[in-house]
Amino acid sequence: MGAFNLETCARSNILALEPYRCARDDYKDDGTNILLDANENAYGPSLTAAAVSTSSTNKSSGPDIDFLGLHRYPDPHQRELKQLLCNLRNTHYHTDKNITPDNLFVGVGSDEAIDGLMRCFCVPGRDKILVCPPTYGMYSVSAQVNDVGLVKVPLLPAPTFELNVAKIKEALSNEPNIKLVYLCSPGNPTGAPLAKGDIQQILEHPTWNGVVIVDEAYVDFSPENASLAEWVTEWPNLAVMQTSSKGFGMAGIRLGSVFTSESIARLLNSMKAPYNIPSPTSALAIYAFSPDGLAVMQANREKIVAQRERLIRGLPKIKGVGRLRGGVESNFLLYELLNKDGQPDNTVALAVYERLAENRGVVVRFRGKEHGCFGCLRITVGTEAEVTRFLESLENTLAEVNDHDVSVPNDEEKKEVAASAVVS
Ligand SMILES: Cc1ncc(COP(=O)(O)O)c(C=O)c1O
Known part of the structure; x- marks a missing residue:
């Protein structure tokens, strides 16, 4: 055995790092979950259908990837x-x-x-x-x-x-x-x-x-x-x-x-x-x-803005949803969740986050530990169908958590840390 000792050889600031985690580690993209956690573009890439076609007749209109x-x-x-x-x-x-x-x-x-x-x-x-x-x-x-x-x-x-x-x-x-x-x-x-x-x-x-x-x-x-x-x-x-x-x-x-x-x-x-x-x-x-790609981007952007507006209209109608806490200039929204007394509440937000993901396959982000975001979830704007499912799921989940006094998980602190520890 040589003298190698990882603990003293590697840089101490690197040894102190935690490996990158994301909500996808817990809730996979298995085709049934809807992923509203990482602020991706719900309507897809800025590529036209012809651009991604595998048919040789359409090849010239797509990206010029020189595979050979x-x-x-x-x-x-x-x-x-x-x-x-x-x-x-x-x-x-x-x-x-x-x-x-x-x-x-x-x-x-x-x-x-x-x-x-x-x-x-x-x-x-x-x-x-x-x-x-x-x-x-x-x-x-x-x-x-x-x-x-x-x-x-x-x-x-x-x-x-x-x-x-x-x-x-x-x-x-x-x-x-x-x-x-x-x-x-x-x-x-x-x-x-x-x-x-x-x-x-x-x-x-x-x-x-x-x-x-x-x-x-x-x-x-x-x-x-x-x-x-x-x-x-x-x-x-x-x-x-x-x-x-x-x-x-x-x-x-x-x-x-x-x-x-x-x-x-x-x-x-x-x-x-x-x-x-x-x-x-x-x-x-x-x-x-390119002009073709930009046209797709603009069309997708308009769809996202429309769904963002739908969320802004729909969320306040749900019992237990509090104030919109941020601006409206991105493809996500930051909303407070309230307890039975109408107060923003991290325990409620965390319980809703977990239940949405585990019981309904809807993955959002818990942001309640961030400065100025107490009780908040961050919700990426999805497609029309995703927004529909999200709004229904949220309404039902909030009712379960608040009306039926569902207890919060025992290992709450551990899960809270896990839900917060992701970067995106
Ligand atoms: C504010 C901000 N900057 C940068 C990034 C990372 O972008 P990229 O995918 O280009 O690394 C993200 C990803 O979520 C982000 O939210």
Whole structure:
């Protein structure tokens, strides 16, 4: 036996990590469950029926995946894909200037971008990032992986969940080692957009030497021109992250992007693994960003917005459903659940979460442990049939839990942790 000891050999911050868990570990996609937990696009990818047809007559209209070229490494630069992303985001709503492929980094989902930015700017064991809870869990996971400290400045209370600009500026003045501020707009799990003026105040901080990152994962469900991507031409310290996983319904291809200054983009592109974007991924994304793909995306978006409105009309009619706690600019909604006394209640929310999944095959997310989300479930907007089943299931489950005084599970605390410990 040699001297190897994993406990002393591996980095202590890595040893402390818990393996990634998601609600799918407990409630599988077996074709009968409806999955309203991960904010995926219920209406599917931005591909036309002809694009995915296996019939040879339709082949020319689909994504250009060169299967017999798969023995070759993919394009390390992805300029065609980047140009399409620029075309999409050069709205000239926030500036007259144009972003070009030199303003872009593309990665394996925005999760690669979150990590890449941290590795680019934060010295492990010394530097910190600032996050504004409730927010996307991956920022803190990446911070732990990179041994980077976490400063939390919670958002102002629901339902607006605005930035606490004064407190953020104070933290940036007092903590010299904060390098990055991760903002999420519209927020996850809040669904609320951040005010452009608030972001500008942070960008203009007179003494802080760091970068503001705006995660726009859900921006395609927001009103037109919401994206600040082109604004990076005006601010050397701004990075805007986007993903093809949500509005474009392409979570399976793992493509995320960072729009930023040419100088920061150069750093990110120098750091990355040379062939990080698989060629099938870029071929599918190029199709999704083509006129045909964009037309599918817009049509799916309209369907999701219609179902989102249906949920907003239907949920308040159900006994035991409380207030909408966030905004309405994403493909999910954050709602309070109430106990018999009409008060928001985490025990009720957790019991409903579990019963929906276990008895009715409807998987949503319990968010009651997140800052400012007491008693809340986050519900991804589904298809019309899914929304119908969800509304019926929720009404019946709430009645079981509240009217019939169903006891909550014994190992409640354990389940609560499990329900909260997932990242998406
Ligand atoms: C706010 C936010 N950012 C980023 C991501 C991850 O996106 P990707 O699939 O591109 O890694 C998610 C996924 O849920 C998210 O909610």
